[in-house]
Amino acid sequence: MISFEELQIQDGSPMYAQMIRYIKHGMIAGTIRDGDELPSRRMLSALLGINPNTIQKAYRLMEAEQLIVSHTGAKSYVTLDEKKIADIRAKQVEEDATTFVTAMKQMGISKKEVSLLLEKVWNRKGER
Amino acid sequence: MISFEELQIQDGSPMYAQMIRYIKHGMIAGTIRDGDELPSRRMLSALLGINPNTIQKAYRLMEAEQLIVSHTGAKSYVTLDEKKIADIRAKQVEEDATTFVTAMKQMGISKKEVSLLLEKVWNRKGER
Amino acid sequence: MISFEELQIQDGSPMYAQMIRYIKHGMIAGTIRDGDELPSRRMLSALLGINPNTIQKAYRLMEAEQLIVSHTGAKSYVTLDEKKIADIRAKQVEEDATTFVTAMKQMGISKKEVSLLLEKVWNRKGER
Amino acid sequence: MISFEELQIQDGSPMYAQMIRYIKHGMIAGTIRDGDELPSRRMLSALLGINPNTIQKAYRLMEAEQLIVSHTGAKSYVTLDEKKIADIRAKQVEEDATTFVTAMKQMGISKKEVSLLLEKVWNRKGER
DNA sequence: GTGGTCTAGACCACG
DNA sequence: GTGGTCTAGACCACT
DSSP: OOOOTTTTOOOOOOHHHHHHHHHHHHHTTSOOOOTOOOOHHHHHHHHHHOOOOHHHHHHHHHHHSSSSSEETSEEEEEOOHHHHHHHHHHHHHHHHHHHHHHHHTTTTTOOOHHHHHHHHHHTTTTOO | OOOTTTTOOOSSSHHHHHHHHHHHHHHHHSOOOOTTTEEEEHHHHHTTTHHHHHHEEEEEEHHHHTEEETTTOOOEOOOHHHHHHHHHHHHHHHHHHHHHHHHHHHOOOOOOHHHHHHHHHHHHHHOO | OOHHHOOOOOOOHHHHHHHHHHHHHHHHHHOOOOTOEOOOOHHHHHHHHHOHHHHHHHHHHHHHHHHHHHHETEEEEEEEOOOHHHHHHHHHHHHHHHHHHHHHHHHTTOOHHHHHHHHHHHTTTOOO | OOOOOOOOOOOSSHHHHHHHHHHHHHHTTTTSOOBBBBOOOHHHHHTTTOOHHHHHHHHHHHHHTEEEEETTSOEEOOOOOHHHHHHHHHHHHHHHHHHHHHHHTTTTTOHHHHHHHHEEEHHOOOOO
């Protein structure tokens, strides 16, 4: 069963989007795996203090992306395979990196400066 | 006169925000300088095919940030000094880097992998 | 004994409804006859991987329609006569045809086109 | 502007699904065309006596299918090209026909009988 | 108990 | 005015 303990709404983007992002990151990191059971809407709703409909929306969107399956009256499950994970990961990572690099370039920041910057920021939040 | 030719709507963020980001990046890169003249709202509106109110909003916000000055009936001008530029730059860069690093860490991607990734993406879009 | 081998979940309609439809079609086609024995609920459940309650519901509804009879602790049997079959058949056929024709008309498809279409689809799945 | 006058909820399927089906049929029939403007959620809501959220859901799903486009603050528009229409039509028609033929075959009804049946049903509801 | 639909209505962001 | 998000809560169908 997936735990949502670390999920905490922060930025301005919609909560359902943050939930999806959170799940996707877990899938990429390998903490969420194929066949995992998702908490029911009601349970999550109570747990996170979020309206069931909002949860429902997130689940529906993930189902549309074929990341999870759910059938009326039965629990919802994660449905992943190697390819799907690789796809998500590649897309997500690619997107993030491109956005970052584009921004840096637009500001006229050198590759070297970026390296130093990342080194600094990375360490500040705890080594991995 | 600032040119907006390279501005093209892409991500899902609001257009006025994209406009401001674009201008800020130019200021940091030095392509937009103190005293530069801004295109009139209605010209930009026609040029970019964006609602005049949206342009107006972007200008108003930049005015609030004291990046530009505009007087009713007259043109708008960029108003910058060394300190202001440094401030914007520091804030912007810091923010971008933190966002990027946080995302990478959430996905369990190593510092080394990030380096390789950036190297690849950076070169793909032309060296600086 | 009725075989459920060909039954495979497809459309979005509930499983119990699909089961009933399948049985009815068999009755009309004559492959399911008066007095035939139905598999036990638990056998079917295991065989089809469907929740026993769902099977139970289908059986209950068919019993209500007087298509089958079942006594506690005993097997269930099909109970049909000429009239019942004719009734089911007329109703079912009528309904299917009306649904189909209505859809075709809404899409502005001509009677001729429908004929050609049916000819094609009919042959694709083996002549009868 | 698309008119929803003829739309009237009937069968048991969800209203948002019926709305989508209605629109799709219009697209296939050619009464709804590329560039057509869709009524706003609020207007349709008032017009049909349906909750705005339900309309919203239908619109969102159609946007996901890339049948319409909508941007915050602006109206929604139909976005179609020849290929998309052909795809929808083919898929829809194919599906309906296959369902119908499969049902007929399962009931052991001959091709000839089906022809007669369709002839009868088609004429009953007004010639086209 | 679980998912799915729908209503009623508020609030925000955008154009 | 328009789309988008969210809450609160009811009701139904399915397992």
